[in-house]
Amino acid sequence: MKITVNGSSHEIDAPDDMPLLWAIRDRLKLTGTKYGCGVAQCGACTVMVDGQPKRSCVTPLKFAAGHDITTIEGMDGAEFEAIQTAWRAIDVPQCGFCQSGQVMTATALLKEKPAPSDTDIDNALAGNICRCATYVRIRQAVRDAADTLEA
């Protein structure tokens, strides 16, 4: 199957129901996207498919083929940069395992809602679990990033 990841086309020799996450991590060696629960309950595997966040652990390759897939390694743009800067500024991560998924979702939120309320932030990130419970800093960093974009 042919998939496009971070602008590059790749031929993946695999069954069409193989999770996209396997292709990203095991075949393309893009390990920024994490395997957490494998059942779309934790958000660690979040990637963008045509600009929308998707849990790659439950996305079969056949539904990824023909679409633009972006992993954490290929992210750019004003919202992403604002998120990255805000994350660094207050040291959001603790162990860091979930953070690429958090950043993907937070970026998707800001692209759609440049000035999100706390409820918007909570609703968007409700599916991204952080076992270190960095939720307070995550929410603060999303707010900070939104302020940067607004300024």
Place this chain on the structure above:
Amino acid sequence: MRMPAVVNIVRTASLAAVLGVALLGNAQATEIDADQQLKGPEAFEHIEDETERSRAMFKEAGKVIQHPRCVNCHPVSDTPRQGMDMRPHEPPVVRGPDNHGAPGMVCSTCHQPENVDSAGNGVPGNPNWHLAPRSMAWYGKSLAEICTQIKDQDRNGGMDMDELIHHMAEDSLVGWGWNPGGDRTPVPGTQEKFGELFAAWAHSGAHCPAE
């Protein structure tokens, strides 16, 4: 010294939450609906009084309409439910501005165009996976209330009876109820038979049950 304990608690809680979902999925597998049958309109021909026949057919259709597979996505609140026990959806998603989820966490973030059974009990899917609008909330309502609501064009999305029949008999998201994937219990009968039953109810005056 305190932080590792907190981390462990949170880690354990997160793991328990994920495992809990998997275990509930398995428990669901053993739960078999005792009445998988759905009677077609012919089973009601012996009822001479048309109003009574119509009511009886809607009650039969209620086996589908009030099935958790259907009601779970007709919530009164902004959060869907899941499973035969109709527990709140995990993760805790909300309907969002267009019933397709919140910005950053839309239904299709997890739900694919078709059922995905590769992981645990999998993730159910349909190209148009979304919640029924608030005006179509069924959870906790009696069949009589739901019947009145279905006929009310102010609450049913402006559908007339022909459009309602088409929706029940042809809509692919409605049809998902008969093909839920994984270990999920399907709604009784077939969509075709349900469509026939619903049409027969509509053509017999669309009378609602008393309760």
